[in-house]
Amino acid sequence: MNNALMRPLLLLGVMCMLQACAVDAQEPTPKPNIILISLDTLRADRVGGPDGLTPNLDLLAQESWTFRKAYAQSTETLFSHASVFSGRYPSELSTVDYHFSYPENIPTMAQVLRLYGYKTGGSVAGGHLSPAFGLGQGFDHYAGPEEWGSLWHTAPAALGWVDGLNNEPFFLFLHGYDTHSRYLKPSPVGYMYASMTPPGPGQGLVRSIHGTAQVVDGVWHRRRRFDQLVQLDALRPHSTSARAKIQPDEDAISLQPVDLERIRKIYDSSVTYADLQIGLLMGELEKRGLLETTWIIVMSDHGEELGENGFFNHRLHMGEELLRVPLIIRPPGGLTHAQQSNRLTGLIDLMPTVLELAGAQAPAGLHGASLMPTLRGEAQPAPSAVFAEGPWRIVAAVGEDGGLMFSGLSAHSKRLAQAMQATPLTSPAYESWGMAEKPKLKADLQKWRSSLTPHTPQRSADSEARRKILQQRGYWGGP
């Protein structure tokens, strides 16, 4: 029997086994609801910090577990969420580039929860979470009211979906691009931390769609698209040599330190705006009596460079500011005291965690570990490293006190193995940060590579048909 026929049958088999477990379980207690909130592009260091940017999230943290060392598995919305939804690394699912398509033979979190009697809803803000990439798999309802929208758009839509349920347990995935560029938010929040004077190009930049992604080393290249910048060196778009090739044209604007600081402050105000939406959402959930019956998980899919490496972006590089993300988990009813975990954690742990919360059996092939022992207050061994993959062939390993990355190499590349052979590491593809023990991290990375199951590259006929339908509806560039 060929692979094309085998895969759906195998998936059906797995699903039947999971269904059988679901029926056998016969849980006497009602299933908890689960709400997973993704605040796109929110840096971990902006939450709970001394500047008080997130008063509502800080309040939420007071009755929750906060994972202070949580790391994303990609720096791109699409791959990071695909990893969260599947419990697998991005390259196990599809090509880690913009040809990505979520594979139909790998169950999603929503798919498994649905088997266990959950209603599954996704209220997403479009962009790279468009259903065109297949991330809607397993959701009864997966839609976005506004492209590149905010929780301002998606939260009311999500509450409308919840209100339409008939007291059934539900899993809700809620997403917003509040802290994604373009950063500027409505007054009086937009400029609450930044001065509007003196006027400068930074003001136009934070309003423009591609503006921040066009800033390289303090110059705003207004005529260049983000992908044109990348094409200068698709292997190392972040490198000094790639930047040296960027020739400013007559429309390029040199930004002053005051402009760059203004961009950072306006990003911060977008964080406060997102935080407000969380506060309002919590109020709505409380009105509905849902806070007593619902697990609430708040995460971000990746961080953002705010000029640290010359860029305002999140796709070209990997480092602490891009990979460390907020992760807050509030049990039904809330904790009486804030709890914090310093365990090294990956967002890849969310799939087994959520399934355990729901009493669901996890499918085989997951990489992460359920965080339930930590949530129960038990000691839980930590992995020695977590890993990430990016769209321009970047792989990274993050340990307790730092990380390392290789650019221009996929996790499955033989060249990566070669590049790692040298001791000390001297490949130009290599960078590191922090104090982590690098030989140990290198060994961890090697071990991780061998644990990956490469995705099956062929796309099914169904997937192609789905792609065509979506194109007709205007996604992916449309007809």
Add this chain to the structure above:
Amino acid sequence: MKIRLVCMLLAGCTQQPQKLTWSEDRAIAGIFAHLDQDDDGIIQPAEYERTAYSAPDFHSLDLDKSGGLSPMEILGSLKAQDPAYFDQRPGRPPVSVTQWRKAQPRSAAARTRWETMRFLAIEVETRRPGTDVPSLAKIEALSTAGGDAYKQALDQLRMRLSQPPSPETERQ
């Protein structure tokens, strides 16, 4: 600091843990405290104008005509403004995969060839400064065409990389 103090008070940071309740007052409290620079409990016109960018007129928000904006009036303004369009910006279109793919235009096989050759070329450039390596345009052409010419060029890069480094490079 002021926001944190307000939040601590709102959260009831006392000796006894207290159940939180969530409300609109609570949600807007941090923002309001930041805007209310003189701590008089209202946002006066000057305080509002300080951050008003493409914003509704102060008087249109002052519903009770008190001369100052209350937390609920500030919140009402934020609820009314669509963050996607509030400053007459154009809406942002759906992701165009065609556009995104332009940055990664090759077939999977050609892209692998391109990345392999580019990787080796960078290694050679770094480790054997002054050694000839194919230009970006040449790499593009060779990896797109594949075949013997590509293999030969790749072998040459491998050979250059296997040669011992010059004393100068060694010192680096």
